[in-house]
Amino acid sequence: xxxxxxxxxxxxxxxxGPVDTSRRNLIKGAGMVGVAALxxxxxxxxxxxxxxxxxxxxxxxxxxxxxxxxxxxETLEAICGCLIPSDENGPGAFEARxxxxxxxxLASHNKSARDYYMVSLDAINQxxxxxxxxxxxxxxxxxxxxxxxxxxxxxxxxxSPNGSDFFNIVRNHTIDGTFCDPYYGGNxxxxxxxxxxxxxxxxxxxxxxxxQGPDLTxxxxxxxxxxxxxxxxxxxxxxxxxxxxxx
Amino acid sequence: xxxxxxxxxxxxxxxxxxxxxxxxPLTNAGLKVIGIEAGGWLSPRDFAPDELRNGARNWPQSVxxxxxxxxxxxxxxxxxxxxxxxxxxxxxGGTTMHYWAQSWRLNPWDFKVVSATRDxxxxxxxxxxxxxxxxxxxxxxxxxxxxxxxxAVGISGQAGNVKGKINAAGNVFEGERQSEYPMRPLRTxxxxxxxxxxxxxxxWSPFQGPAAITSELYDGRPPCQYHxxxxxxxxxxxxxxxxxxxxxxKAIDTGNLDxxxxxRVTNIVTDNDGKVTGVDYLRGSEEFxxxxxxxxxxxxxxxxxxxxxxSKSRSFPDGLSNNNGQVGKHxxxxxxxxxxxxxxxxxxxxxxxxxxxxxxxxxxxxDNFDHSDLDFIGGANLWAHxxxxxxxxxxxxxxxxxxxxxxxxxKFIMDNADKTNTAYIQKTTLPYEGNYLDLDPQVxxxxxxxxxxxxxxxxxxxxxxxxxSQNMMEKWYREAGATEIIRTGLGGAMSASTHAYGGTRxxxxxxxxxxxxxxxxxxxxxxxxxxxxxxxxxxxxNPTLTVQALSWRTSEHLVANWQSIVG
Numbered sequence: 001x002x003x004x005x006x007x008x009x010x011x012x013x014x015x016x017g018p019v020d021t022s023r024r025n026l027i028k029g030a031g032m033v034g035v036a037a038l039x040x041x042x043x044x045x046x047x048x049x050x051x052x053x054x055x056x057x058x059x060x061x062x063x064x065x066x067x068x069x070x071x072x073x074e075t076l077e078a079i080c081g082c083l084i085p086s087d088e089n090g091p092g093a094f095e096a097r098x099x100x101x102x103x104x105x106l107a108s109h110n111k112s113a114r115d116y117y118m119v120s121l122d123a124i125n126q127x128x129x130x131x132x133x134x135x136x137x138x139x140x141x142x143x144x145x146x147x148x149x150x151x152x153x154x155x156x157x158x159x160s161p162n163g164s165d166f167f168n169i170v171r172n173h174t175i176d177g178t179f180c181d182p183y184y185g186g187n188x189x190x191x192x193x194x195x196x197x198x199x200x201x202x203x204x205x206x207x208x209x210x211x212q213g214p215d216l217t218x219x220x221x222x223x224x225x226x227x228x229x230x231x232x233x234x235x236x237x238x239x240x241x242x243x244x245x246x247x
Numbered sequence: 248x249x250x251x252x253x254x255x256x257x258x259x260x261x262x263x264x265x266x267x268x269x270x271x272p273l274t275n276a277g278l279k280v281i282g283i284e285a286g287g288w289l290s291p292r293d294f295a296p297d298e299l300r301n302g303a304r305n306w307p308q309s310v311x312x313x314x315x316x317x318x319x320x321x322x323x324x325x326x327x328x329x330x331x332x333x334x335x336x337x338x339x340g341g342t343t344m345h346y347w348a349q350s351w352r353l354n355p356w357d358f359k360v361v362s363a364t365r366d367x368x369x370x371x372x373x374x375x376x377x378x379x380x381x382x383x384x385x386x387x388x389x390x391x392x393x394x395x396x397x398x399a400v401g402i403s404g405q406a407g408n409v410k411g412k413i414n415a416a417g418n419v420f421e422g423e424r425q426s427e428y429p430m431r432p433l434r435t436x437x438x439x440x441x442x443x444x445x446x447x448x449x450x451w452s453p454f455q456g457p458a459a460i461t462s463e464l465y466d467g468r469p470p471c472q473y474h475x476x477x478x479x480x481x482x483x484x485x486x487x488x489x490x491x492x493x494x495x496x497k498a499i500d501t502g503n504l505d506x507x508x509x510x511r512v513t514n515i516v517t518d519n520d521g522k523v524t525g526v527d528y529l530r531g532s533e534e535f536x537x538x539x540x541x542x543x544x545x546x547x548x549x550x551x552x553x554x555x556x557x558s559k560s561r562s563f564p565d566g567l568s569n570n571n572g573q574v575g576k577h578x579x580x581x582x583x584x585x586x587x588x589x590x591x592x593x594x595x596x597x598x599x600x601x602x603x604x605x606x607x608x609x610x611x612x613x614d615n616f617d618h619s620d621l622d623f624i625g626g627a628n629l630w631a632h633x634x635x636x637x638x639x640x641x642x643x644x645x646x647x648x649x650x651x652x653x654x655x656x657x658k659f660i661m662d663n664a665d666k667t668n669t670a671y672i673q674k675t676t677l678p679y680e681g682n683y684l685d686l687d688p689q690v691x692x693x694x695x696x697x698x699x700x701x702x703x704x705x706x707x708x709x710x711x712x713x714x715x716s717q718n719m720m721e722k723w724y725r726e727a728g729a730t731e732i733i734r735t736g737l738g739g740a741m742s743a744s745t746h747a748y749g750g751t752r753x754x755x756x757x758x759x760x761x762x763x764x765x766x767x768x769x770x771x772x773x774x775x776x777x778x779x780x781x782x783x784x785x786x787x788x789n790p791t792l793t794v795q796a797l798s799w800r801t802s803e804h805l806v807a808n809w810q811s812i813v814g
Binding site (some may be wrong): 082083084085087089090092109145148171172175176178179180181183184192193195196197198199201202203204205206207209210211212213214216223224228229 | 291292295296297298299300303304307434436437472473474475483594595596598599600637638640641642651652653654657658660661664665
């Protein structure tokens with residue numbers, strides 16, 4: 001049951017389709033697949049005209065798809081964006097690169113969920129084309145929300161293991177990818193931790209730190225900004241802040 | 248044929264909370280001990296403050312032998328048992344690496360539930376179908392061993408009763424102690440102070456609970472840094488008093504302990520006289536036989552029971568030490584579920600802090616209150632503690648105020664990430680007819696051995712305590728200012744638990760118990776069992792310190808009676 005509240009706005013282009021240049025759809029176009037497609041679609045040419053979008057492209061310039069296909073990644077990116085929207089309250093799963101995290105995790109810890117994603121993302125896209133005449137990631141927000149609600153309510157045929165279980169899996173993984181240590185490829189630039197006003201990893205928390213509560217300034221530290229936990233301590237270049245993920 | 252190794256005095260199966268403590272008095276006495284451990288050594292460099300790795304991914308650095316043999320679970324014998332996860336890990340130090348480290352002594356009542364209930368309320372108040380017995384000894388007999396372990400591993404806390412002198416800052420309900428804790432309690436926090444003040448307004452007796460965590464420099468280890476990654480995480484400064492950093496290194500220093508890592512014990516070997524002669528184990532694909540005069544089993548409760556059930560021989564056709572059919576009986580999973588979740592109007596300052604940094608209420612635990620007009624015996628320890636992490640915060644309940652995704656949900660978690668708290672409520676849990684562990688007829692581990700099957704459910708006594716304790720917890724939270732409360736279910740099937748008891752229960756009667764008052768088998772004189780599998784009651788608090796005190800006691804008994812035990 002998604003909020004009926006609009007996240008931010010596509011009012012000028014309410015129609016589903018490839019010419020939707022709303023803020024979020026521009027971002028969508030610049031996602032994991034957008035990089036590969038850079039310069040090949042009208043959408044991305046438009047995207048490049050905005051310095052904001054260029055920043056996003058820079059941010060994700062070293063993402064590779066390890067498990068998902070380009071189509072699957074686009075669908076997943078859009079689902080993550082529905083679950084934790086980028087809206088008037090700030091960045092969401094997109095900026096955190098939750099979908100990138102999920103793709104990487106399907107090659108490692110979440111391997112057992114790989115089939116669920118392949119089958120369900122395909123089922124969701126097919127349902128989208130059948131009921132709305134377009135790929136899921138091309139739909140306007142309200143239509144994406146209603147389809148995702150249908151997945152959650154088990155009303156989209158063909159999901160694996162079933163709609164509501166897949167919904168819970170992708171919801172959990174999107175949360176993991178938005179709020180995990182940035183090492184894993186999500187929570188990029190600490191947007192997830194900032195969302196919760198989590199002040200960051202401290203190897204020691206003083207009574208003064210704790211007393212400050214919400215007033216404590218986030219330090220934007222990953223666990224792996226600390227030499228102790230970085231596997232290649234001798235390689236100083238490994239010790240850079242946050243954002244970039246390691247293979 | 249397994250490769251036969253040189254004989255040793257004692258083999259301990261498992262170098263965790265129990266085996267890691269038992270090794271010290273044995274090696275101090277000059278006995279040669281080999282500790283066989285399924286995991287390896289971890290160092291503070293492995294203890295990254297990483298919520299995803301520790302929590303969601305279950306700390307992949309630990310060897311998950313336990314995970315590969317997770318028990319199946321069903322509520323009763325009419326159901327099909329389903330395999331779930333395993334709550335424990337494998338490493339030198341075992342689960343003392345990543346536990347919360349709450350380190351309680353049991354209340355004296357827990358040792359004599361049957362007689363104390365009969366004397367105060369009448370025999371008919373023992374719950375129907377329960378197989379509970381008094382322990383073969385009382386709190387006083389274990390007290391010196393509690394003290395030895397508290398100093399050997401390093402426990403912080405505030406005593407409430409030293410030699411009869413009551414101190415209201417500590418637990419006024421605890422059994423009499425002979426000494427203060429070796430370290431002062433962990434520090435308080437804005438949240439524990441909030442809860443302490445609320446409890447005092449209710450006229451309850453709040454106190455800081457004991458923890459196997461340093462609150463000051465102790466035995467060369469620095470004090471806790473409160474960064475908050477204890478739960479399923481090791482300590483980066485070795486402030487957590489895991490056996491891997493306390494008793495095990497000391498035992499190794501005697502020159503009498505060898506730890507064999509990455510080794511899986513597959514069989515306890517018996518001779519035709521019904522005595523154990525050693526253990527078979529696998530290391531990689533190599534098979535070894537380690538002969539020993541005495542075998543001490545110190546795996547987790549499930550594996551202690553399973554190894555006995557798997558170790559069949561001519562003398563013990565139904566499993567080792569099971570000619571009386573008691574192995575696997577009197578099993579219970581501690582009722583530590585059914586939490587109460589609260590939402591407060593203000594931030595609680597809980598992003599740093601650890602689960603063992605909390606405030607306890609024992610007013611409604613054990614027999615600390617009059618049960619004359621109640622329909623249960625026992626009670627619960629209420630624990631309000633710090634510990635908040637981003638992924639956990641994002642997965643919190645929305646108290647019916649938001650959906651669970653989308654913009655309204657996002658706004659909810661942004662506003663409330665540090666405003667909720669979940670109480671930890673540990674309840675008296677009893678053994679019952681029909682609750683037991685056996686070998687699963689279908690599900691096998693990767694070596695082809697059947698896994699443990701748990702057939703067990705909570706009964707009326709446990710669910711009534713759960714309801715009663717939720718009432719008390721809600722009252723406490725509301726007094727502290729909580730505006731929303733969620734109560735969860737009262738309990739059904741007993742799933743695989745971090746607090747698993749019984750299966751090799753300790754008692755004088757060999758018809759109803761597997762081990763004697765010292766922890767040695769009634770049927771096999773040179774086989775000892777360590778761990779909560781010997782405990783017949785749970786109490787309302789974490790078992791580890793009791794497990795460790797019992798282990799120390801069994802070891803001292805072995806040293807003092809070596810000739811008669813070895814024969």
